[in-house]
Amino acid sequence: MLKIGDVAMKNPVVLAPMAGVCNPAFRLIAKEFGAGLVCAEMVSDKAILYKNEKSLKMLFVDEREKPLSLQIFGGDKKTLVEAAKVVDEQTNADIIDINMGCPVPKITKCDAGAKWLLDPDKIYEMVAAVVDVVKKPVTVKMRMGWDEQHIYAVRNAQAVERAGGKAxxxxxxxRVQMYEGTADWDIIRQVKEAVNIPVIGNGDVKTPQDAKRLLETTGADGVMIGRAALGNPWMLYRTVQFLETGELAPEPVLREKIDVCILHLDRLIDLKGENVAVREMRKHVAWYIKGIKGASKIKDQVNQFDSRNVIKEVLYSFVEEIEALELVAK
Ligand SMILES: Cc1cc2nc3c(=O)[nH]c(=O)nc-3n(C[C@H](O)[C@H](O)[C@H](O)COP(=O)(O)O)c2cc1C
Structure with a gap:
């Protein structure tokens, strides 16, 4: 079973950290849908230290979300260490994760995110410095390398382990691939063979069957799911169930999706107020209704409104329209 330091997960299914997505509203839903571990969206070390109000809010962890991993990023040892101390001493997170995977130029140009993947010694130094000053277990999330010519995942993971990282x-x-091509799971297997700390495999797990295959073919201790859970927390629940029983639960019907979508919206409103929440929710609405006939028309309508009640009305009339069509088809 997946155990990171002293933190034991009830199953190996991990919700990936996703900026702009993994706030307490969605994380709690992911937890209610069975995820063994939820990861928060990345927070900048400097923003924590400058006490940027928005970033400090990102450190809030609801008791019900635990166990939770909170991810920080930065390019400078001193600020990274100080920010880690804040997370260690002042938050309810169980695990401190360091981002070594973020590919976007805004992050890599300040020597943070995936930039470290070129330098196992730097990884050792940064992780050791953080491990030294905190009590919570420290983990690292990384891409397999910077580019095809520099795939140092094994050496980098060994550096994390030597430095006292717990997973x-x-x-x-x-990094160069961004989200192109397909994820290479064999590198996950190689890392698993090379270290004694838990390894969590990630990339292109789109179905519960994929999750099982990743765990079986790589030997990984956990499976991390990102994009497949967007607008689809059922993916987490179905994966947990499939791994435990071998049974594949049915996909949700539209009404169930909209019920959860509105719950998500209401939690976002509690967190950020209606104005911000409604705007942020637009991308989620698109994900919740993706693939359903007529979704793009509904998406356009939802994008025009700023009121929670109107959006709710639009979405439930869509449900009724679809249910009526299904009745006719029967
Ligand atoms: C919208 C979005 C935001 C992301 N933000 C983060 C982040 O904050 N930290 C991080 O380590 N990875 C981030 N990622 C990468 C994911 O955690 C994950 O590694 C990647 O999506 C591959 O997994 P998947 O194929 O299951 O989506 C993000 C991905 C997406 C799609």
């Missing part, structure tokens, strides 16, 4: 999550893509 490593590996996304089987390089």
């Amino acid at each position: 490593v999550a590996v996304h089987g893509r390089t």
Whole structure:
């Protein structure tokens, strides 16, 4: 079973950290849908230290979300260490995760995120410095390398282990790939063989069957799911159930999706107020209704409104329209 330091998960299914997505509203839903571990969206070390109000809010962890991993990023040892101390001493998070995978130029150009993947010594130094000053277990999330010519996942994971890191999550893509191509799961297997700390495999797990295959073919201790859970927390629940029983639960019907979508919206409103929540929810609405006939028309309508009640009305009339069509088809 997946255990990171003293933190034991009830199953190996991990919700990936996703910026702009993994706030307490969605994380709690992911937890209610059975995820063994939820990861928060990344927070900048400097923003924590400058006490940026928005970033400090990102450190809030609801008791019901636990166990939870809170991810920080930064390019400078001093600020990273100080920010880790804040997370250690002042938050309810169970695990401190360091981002070594973020590919976007805004992050890599300040030597943070995936930039470290070129330098196992730097990884050792940074992780050791953080481990030294905190009590919570420290983990690292990394891509497999910077580019095809520099795939140092094994050496980098060994550096994390030597430095006292308690687990490593590996996304089987390089930084240069961004989200192109398919994730290489064999590198996850190689990392698992090379270290004694838990390894969490990540990349392109789109179905519960994929999750099982990743765990079986790589030997990984956990499976991390990102995009497949967007607008689809059922993916987490179905994966947990499939891994435990071999049974594949049915996909949710539209009404169930909209019920959860509105719960998600209401939790976001509690967190950020209606104005911000409604705007942020637009991308989620698109994900919740993706693939359903007529979804793009509904998406356009939802994007025009700023009121929770109107959005709710639009979505439930869509449900009724679809249910009526299904009745006719029967
Ligand atoms: C919208 C979005 C935001 C992301 N934000 C983060 C982040 O804050 N920290 C991080 O380590 N990875 C981040 N990622 C990468 C994911 O955690 C994950 O590694 C990647 O999506 C591959 O997994 P998947 O194929 O299951 O989506 C993000 C991915 C997406 C799609």
